[in-house]
Amino acid sequence: MTVWRVIPYSENDAFTNMAIDEAISGSVGSGTELPTIRFYGWKPDAVSIGYFQSLQREVDMARCAELGVDIVRRRTGGGAVYHDSLGEITYSVIGREELFPNDILASYRLICGWIVDSLALLGIRSEFKPINDIVVSAGSGGNLGQGKKISGNAQTRRGGVLLQHGTILYSVDVDRMFSILRVSDEKIKDKMIATVKERVTSITQQRLVSREETYEALFEGFTHGKDFRLGDLSNHERKRALELVETRYLSREWNEMR
């Protein structure tokens, strides 16, 4: 059975979070570390944009500067995400590709299934909605939130290593989120809804649970049935992450790439 390293929840700024993911990917790829699951938060609040997105079109940069919200480009595709320090918990799953289905959607379904299991522990019925979302299911708290997105995820496969990370929305300030993110009318027009706010929900809108209880459910959902060891970053990973913050994630060249 595969042994996993689980790094418990920690909080970092946006640049450090992305650098840690890349540093772990390097050590997992070289075989010096076990496949890894980690949980983290973003402090201060931040926006991460997908690898292929246009920074200026996706983010109100002036508003971010005004609010002290960091902006970072991810190595993964997908959309722009607002990371509220207290409003969400983020996970990363990092392992050699052989541990996961070769088919990309199947691998999303597998890992997102751990989130569905976690939410079930909180009494929230949810389901994986391809390509990369988790939405609240019917029967969960009546019709409140049915079909609304409660988790978004993104994956990259580089150097034989799969990295998938995603957010689980604990308590979302929708007005703040959409004052920072620019959302194209094109993106929602096929959903016949008046506003993208209708698409998103959070755990506290479904159940009265604490953020700590949410983290405990995620920890259980992600580790259930797995052989795992609690761990931390190695000295090499810490050093590598610091390098990556300076050489990549803080750089204008990276963040303004598109």
Place this chain on the structure above:
Amino acid sequence: MRFEEKIPGGKLVAIEVLRRTKRTNDSAGDSESSGSGLLVKITGDFFLHPEDSLEDIERTLGKLPTDASEADVTAVLVALLSKSGATLIGVSACDLARIFKKATLKLS
């Protein structure tokens, strides 16, 4: 010129095209170009594995004859993706071809 589209059941894709001039070549860091063709930029919230395949797609689109049909463009992209083993998620080669042609039509 730019054209964007939300793919039903998929992701948002935007393609921006510019005619190559000395200025666009210089700003793109492309000092070796003859100046012909288009500068193509594709953005969106789709996925592409491996991610660095996008630059190949953009370069390939930029070198196509301006009168290439949508079907021709699709065929070129399908062949490129197959040869490189790249996988698009949330958008297809057909979608890219259609959006590219719409962007180039606006250019003319």
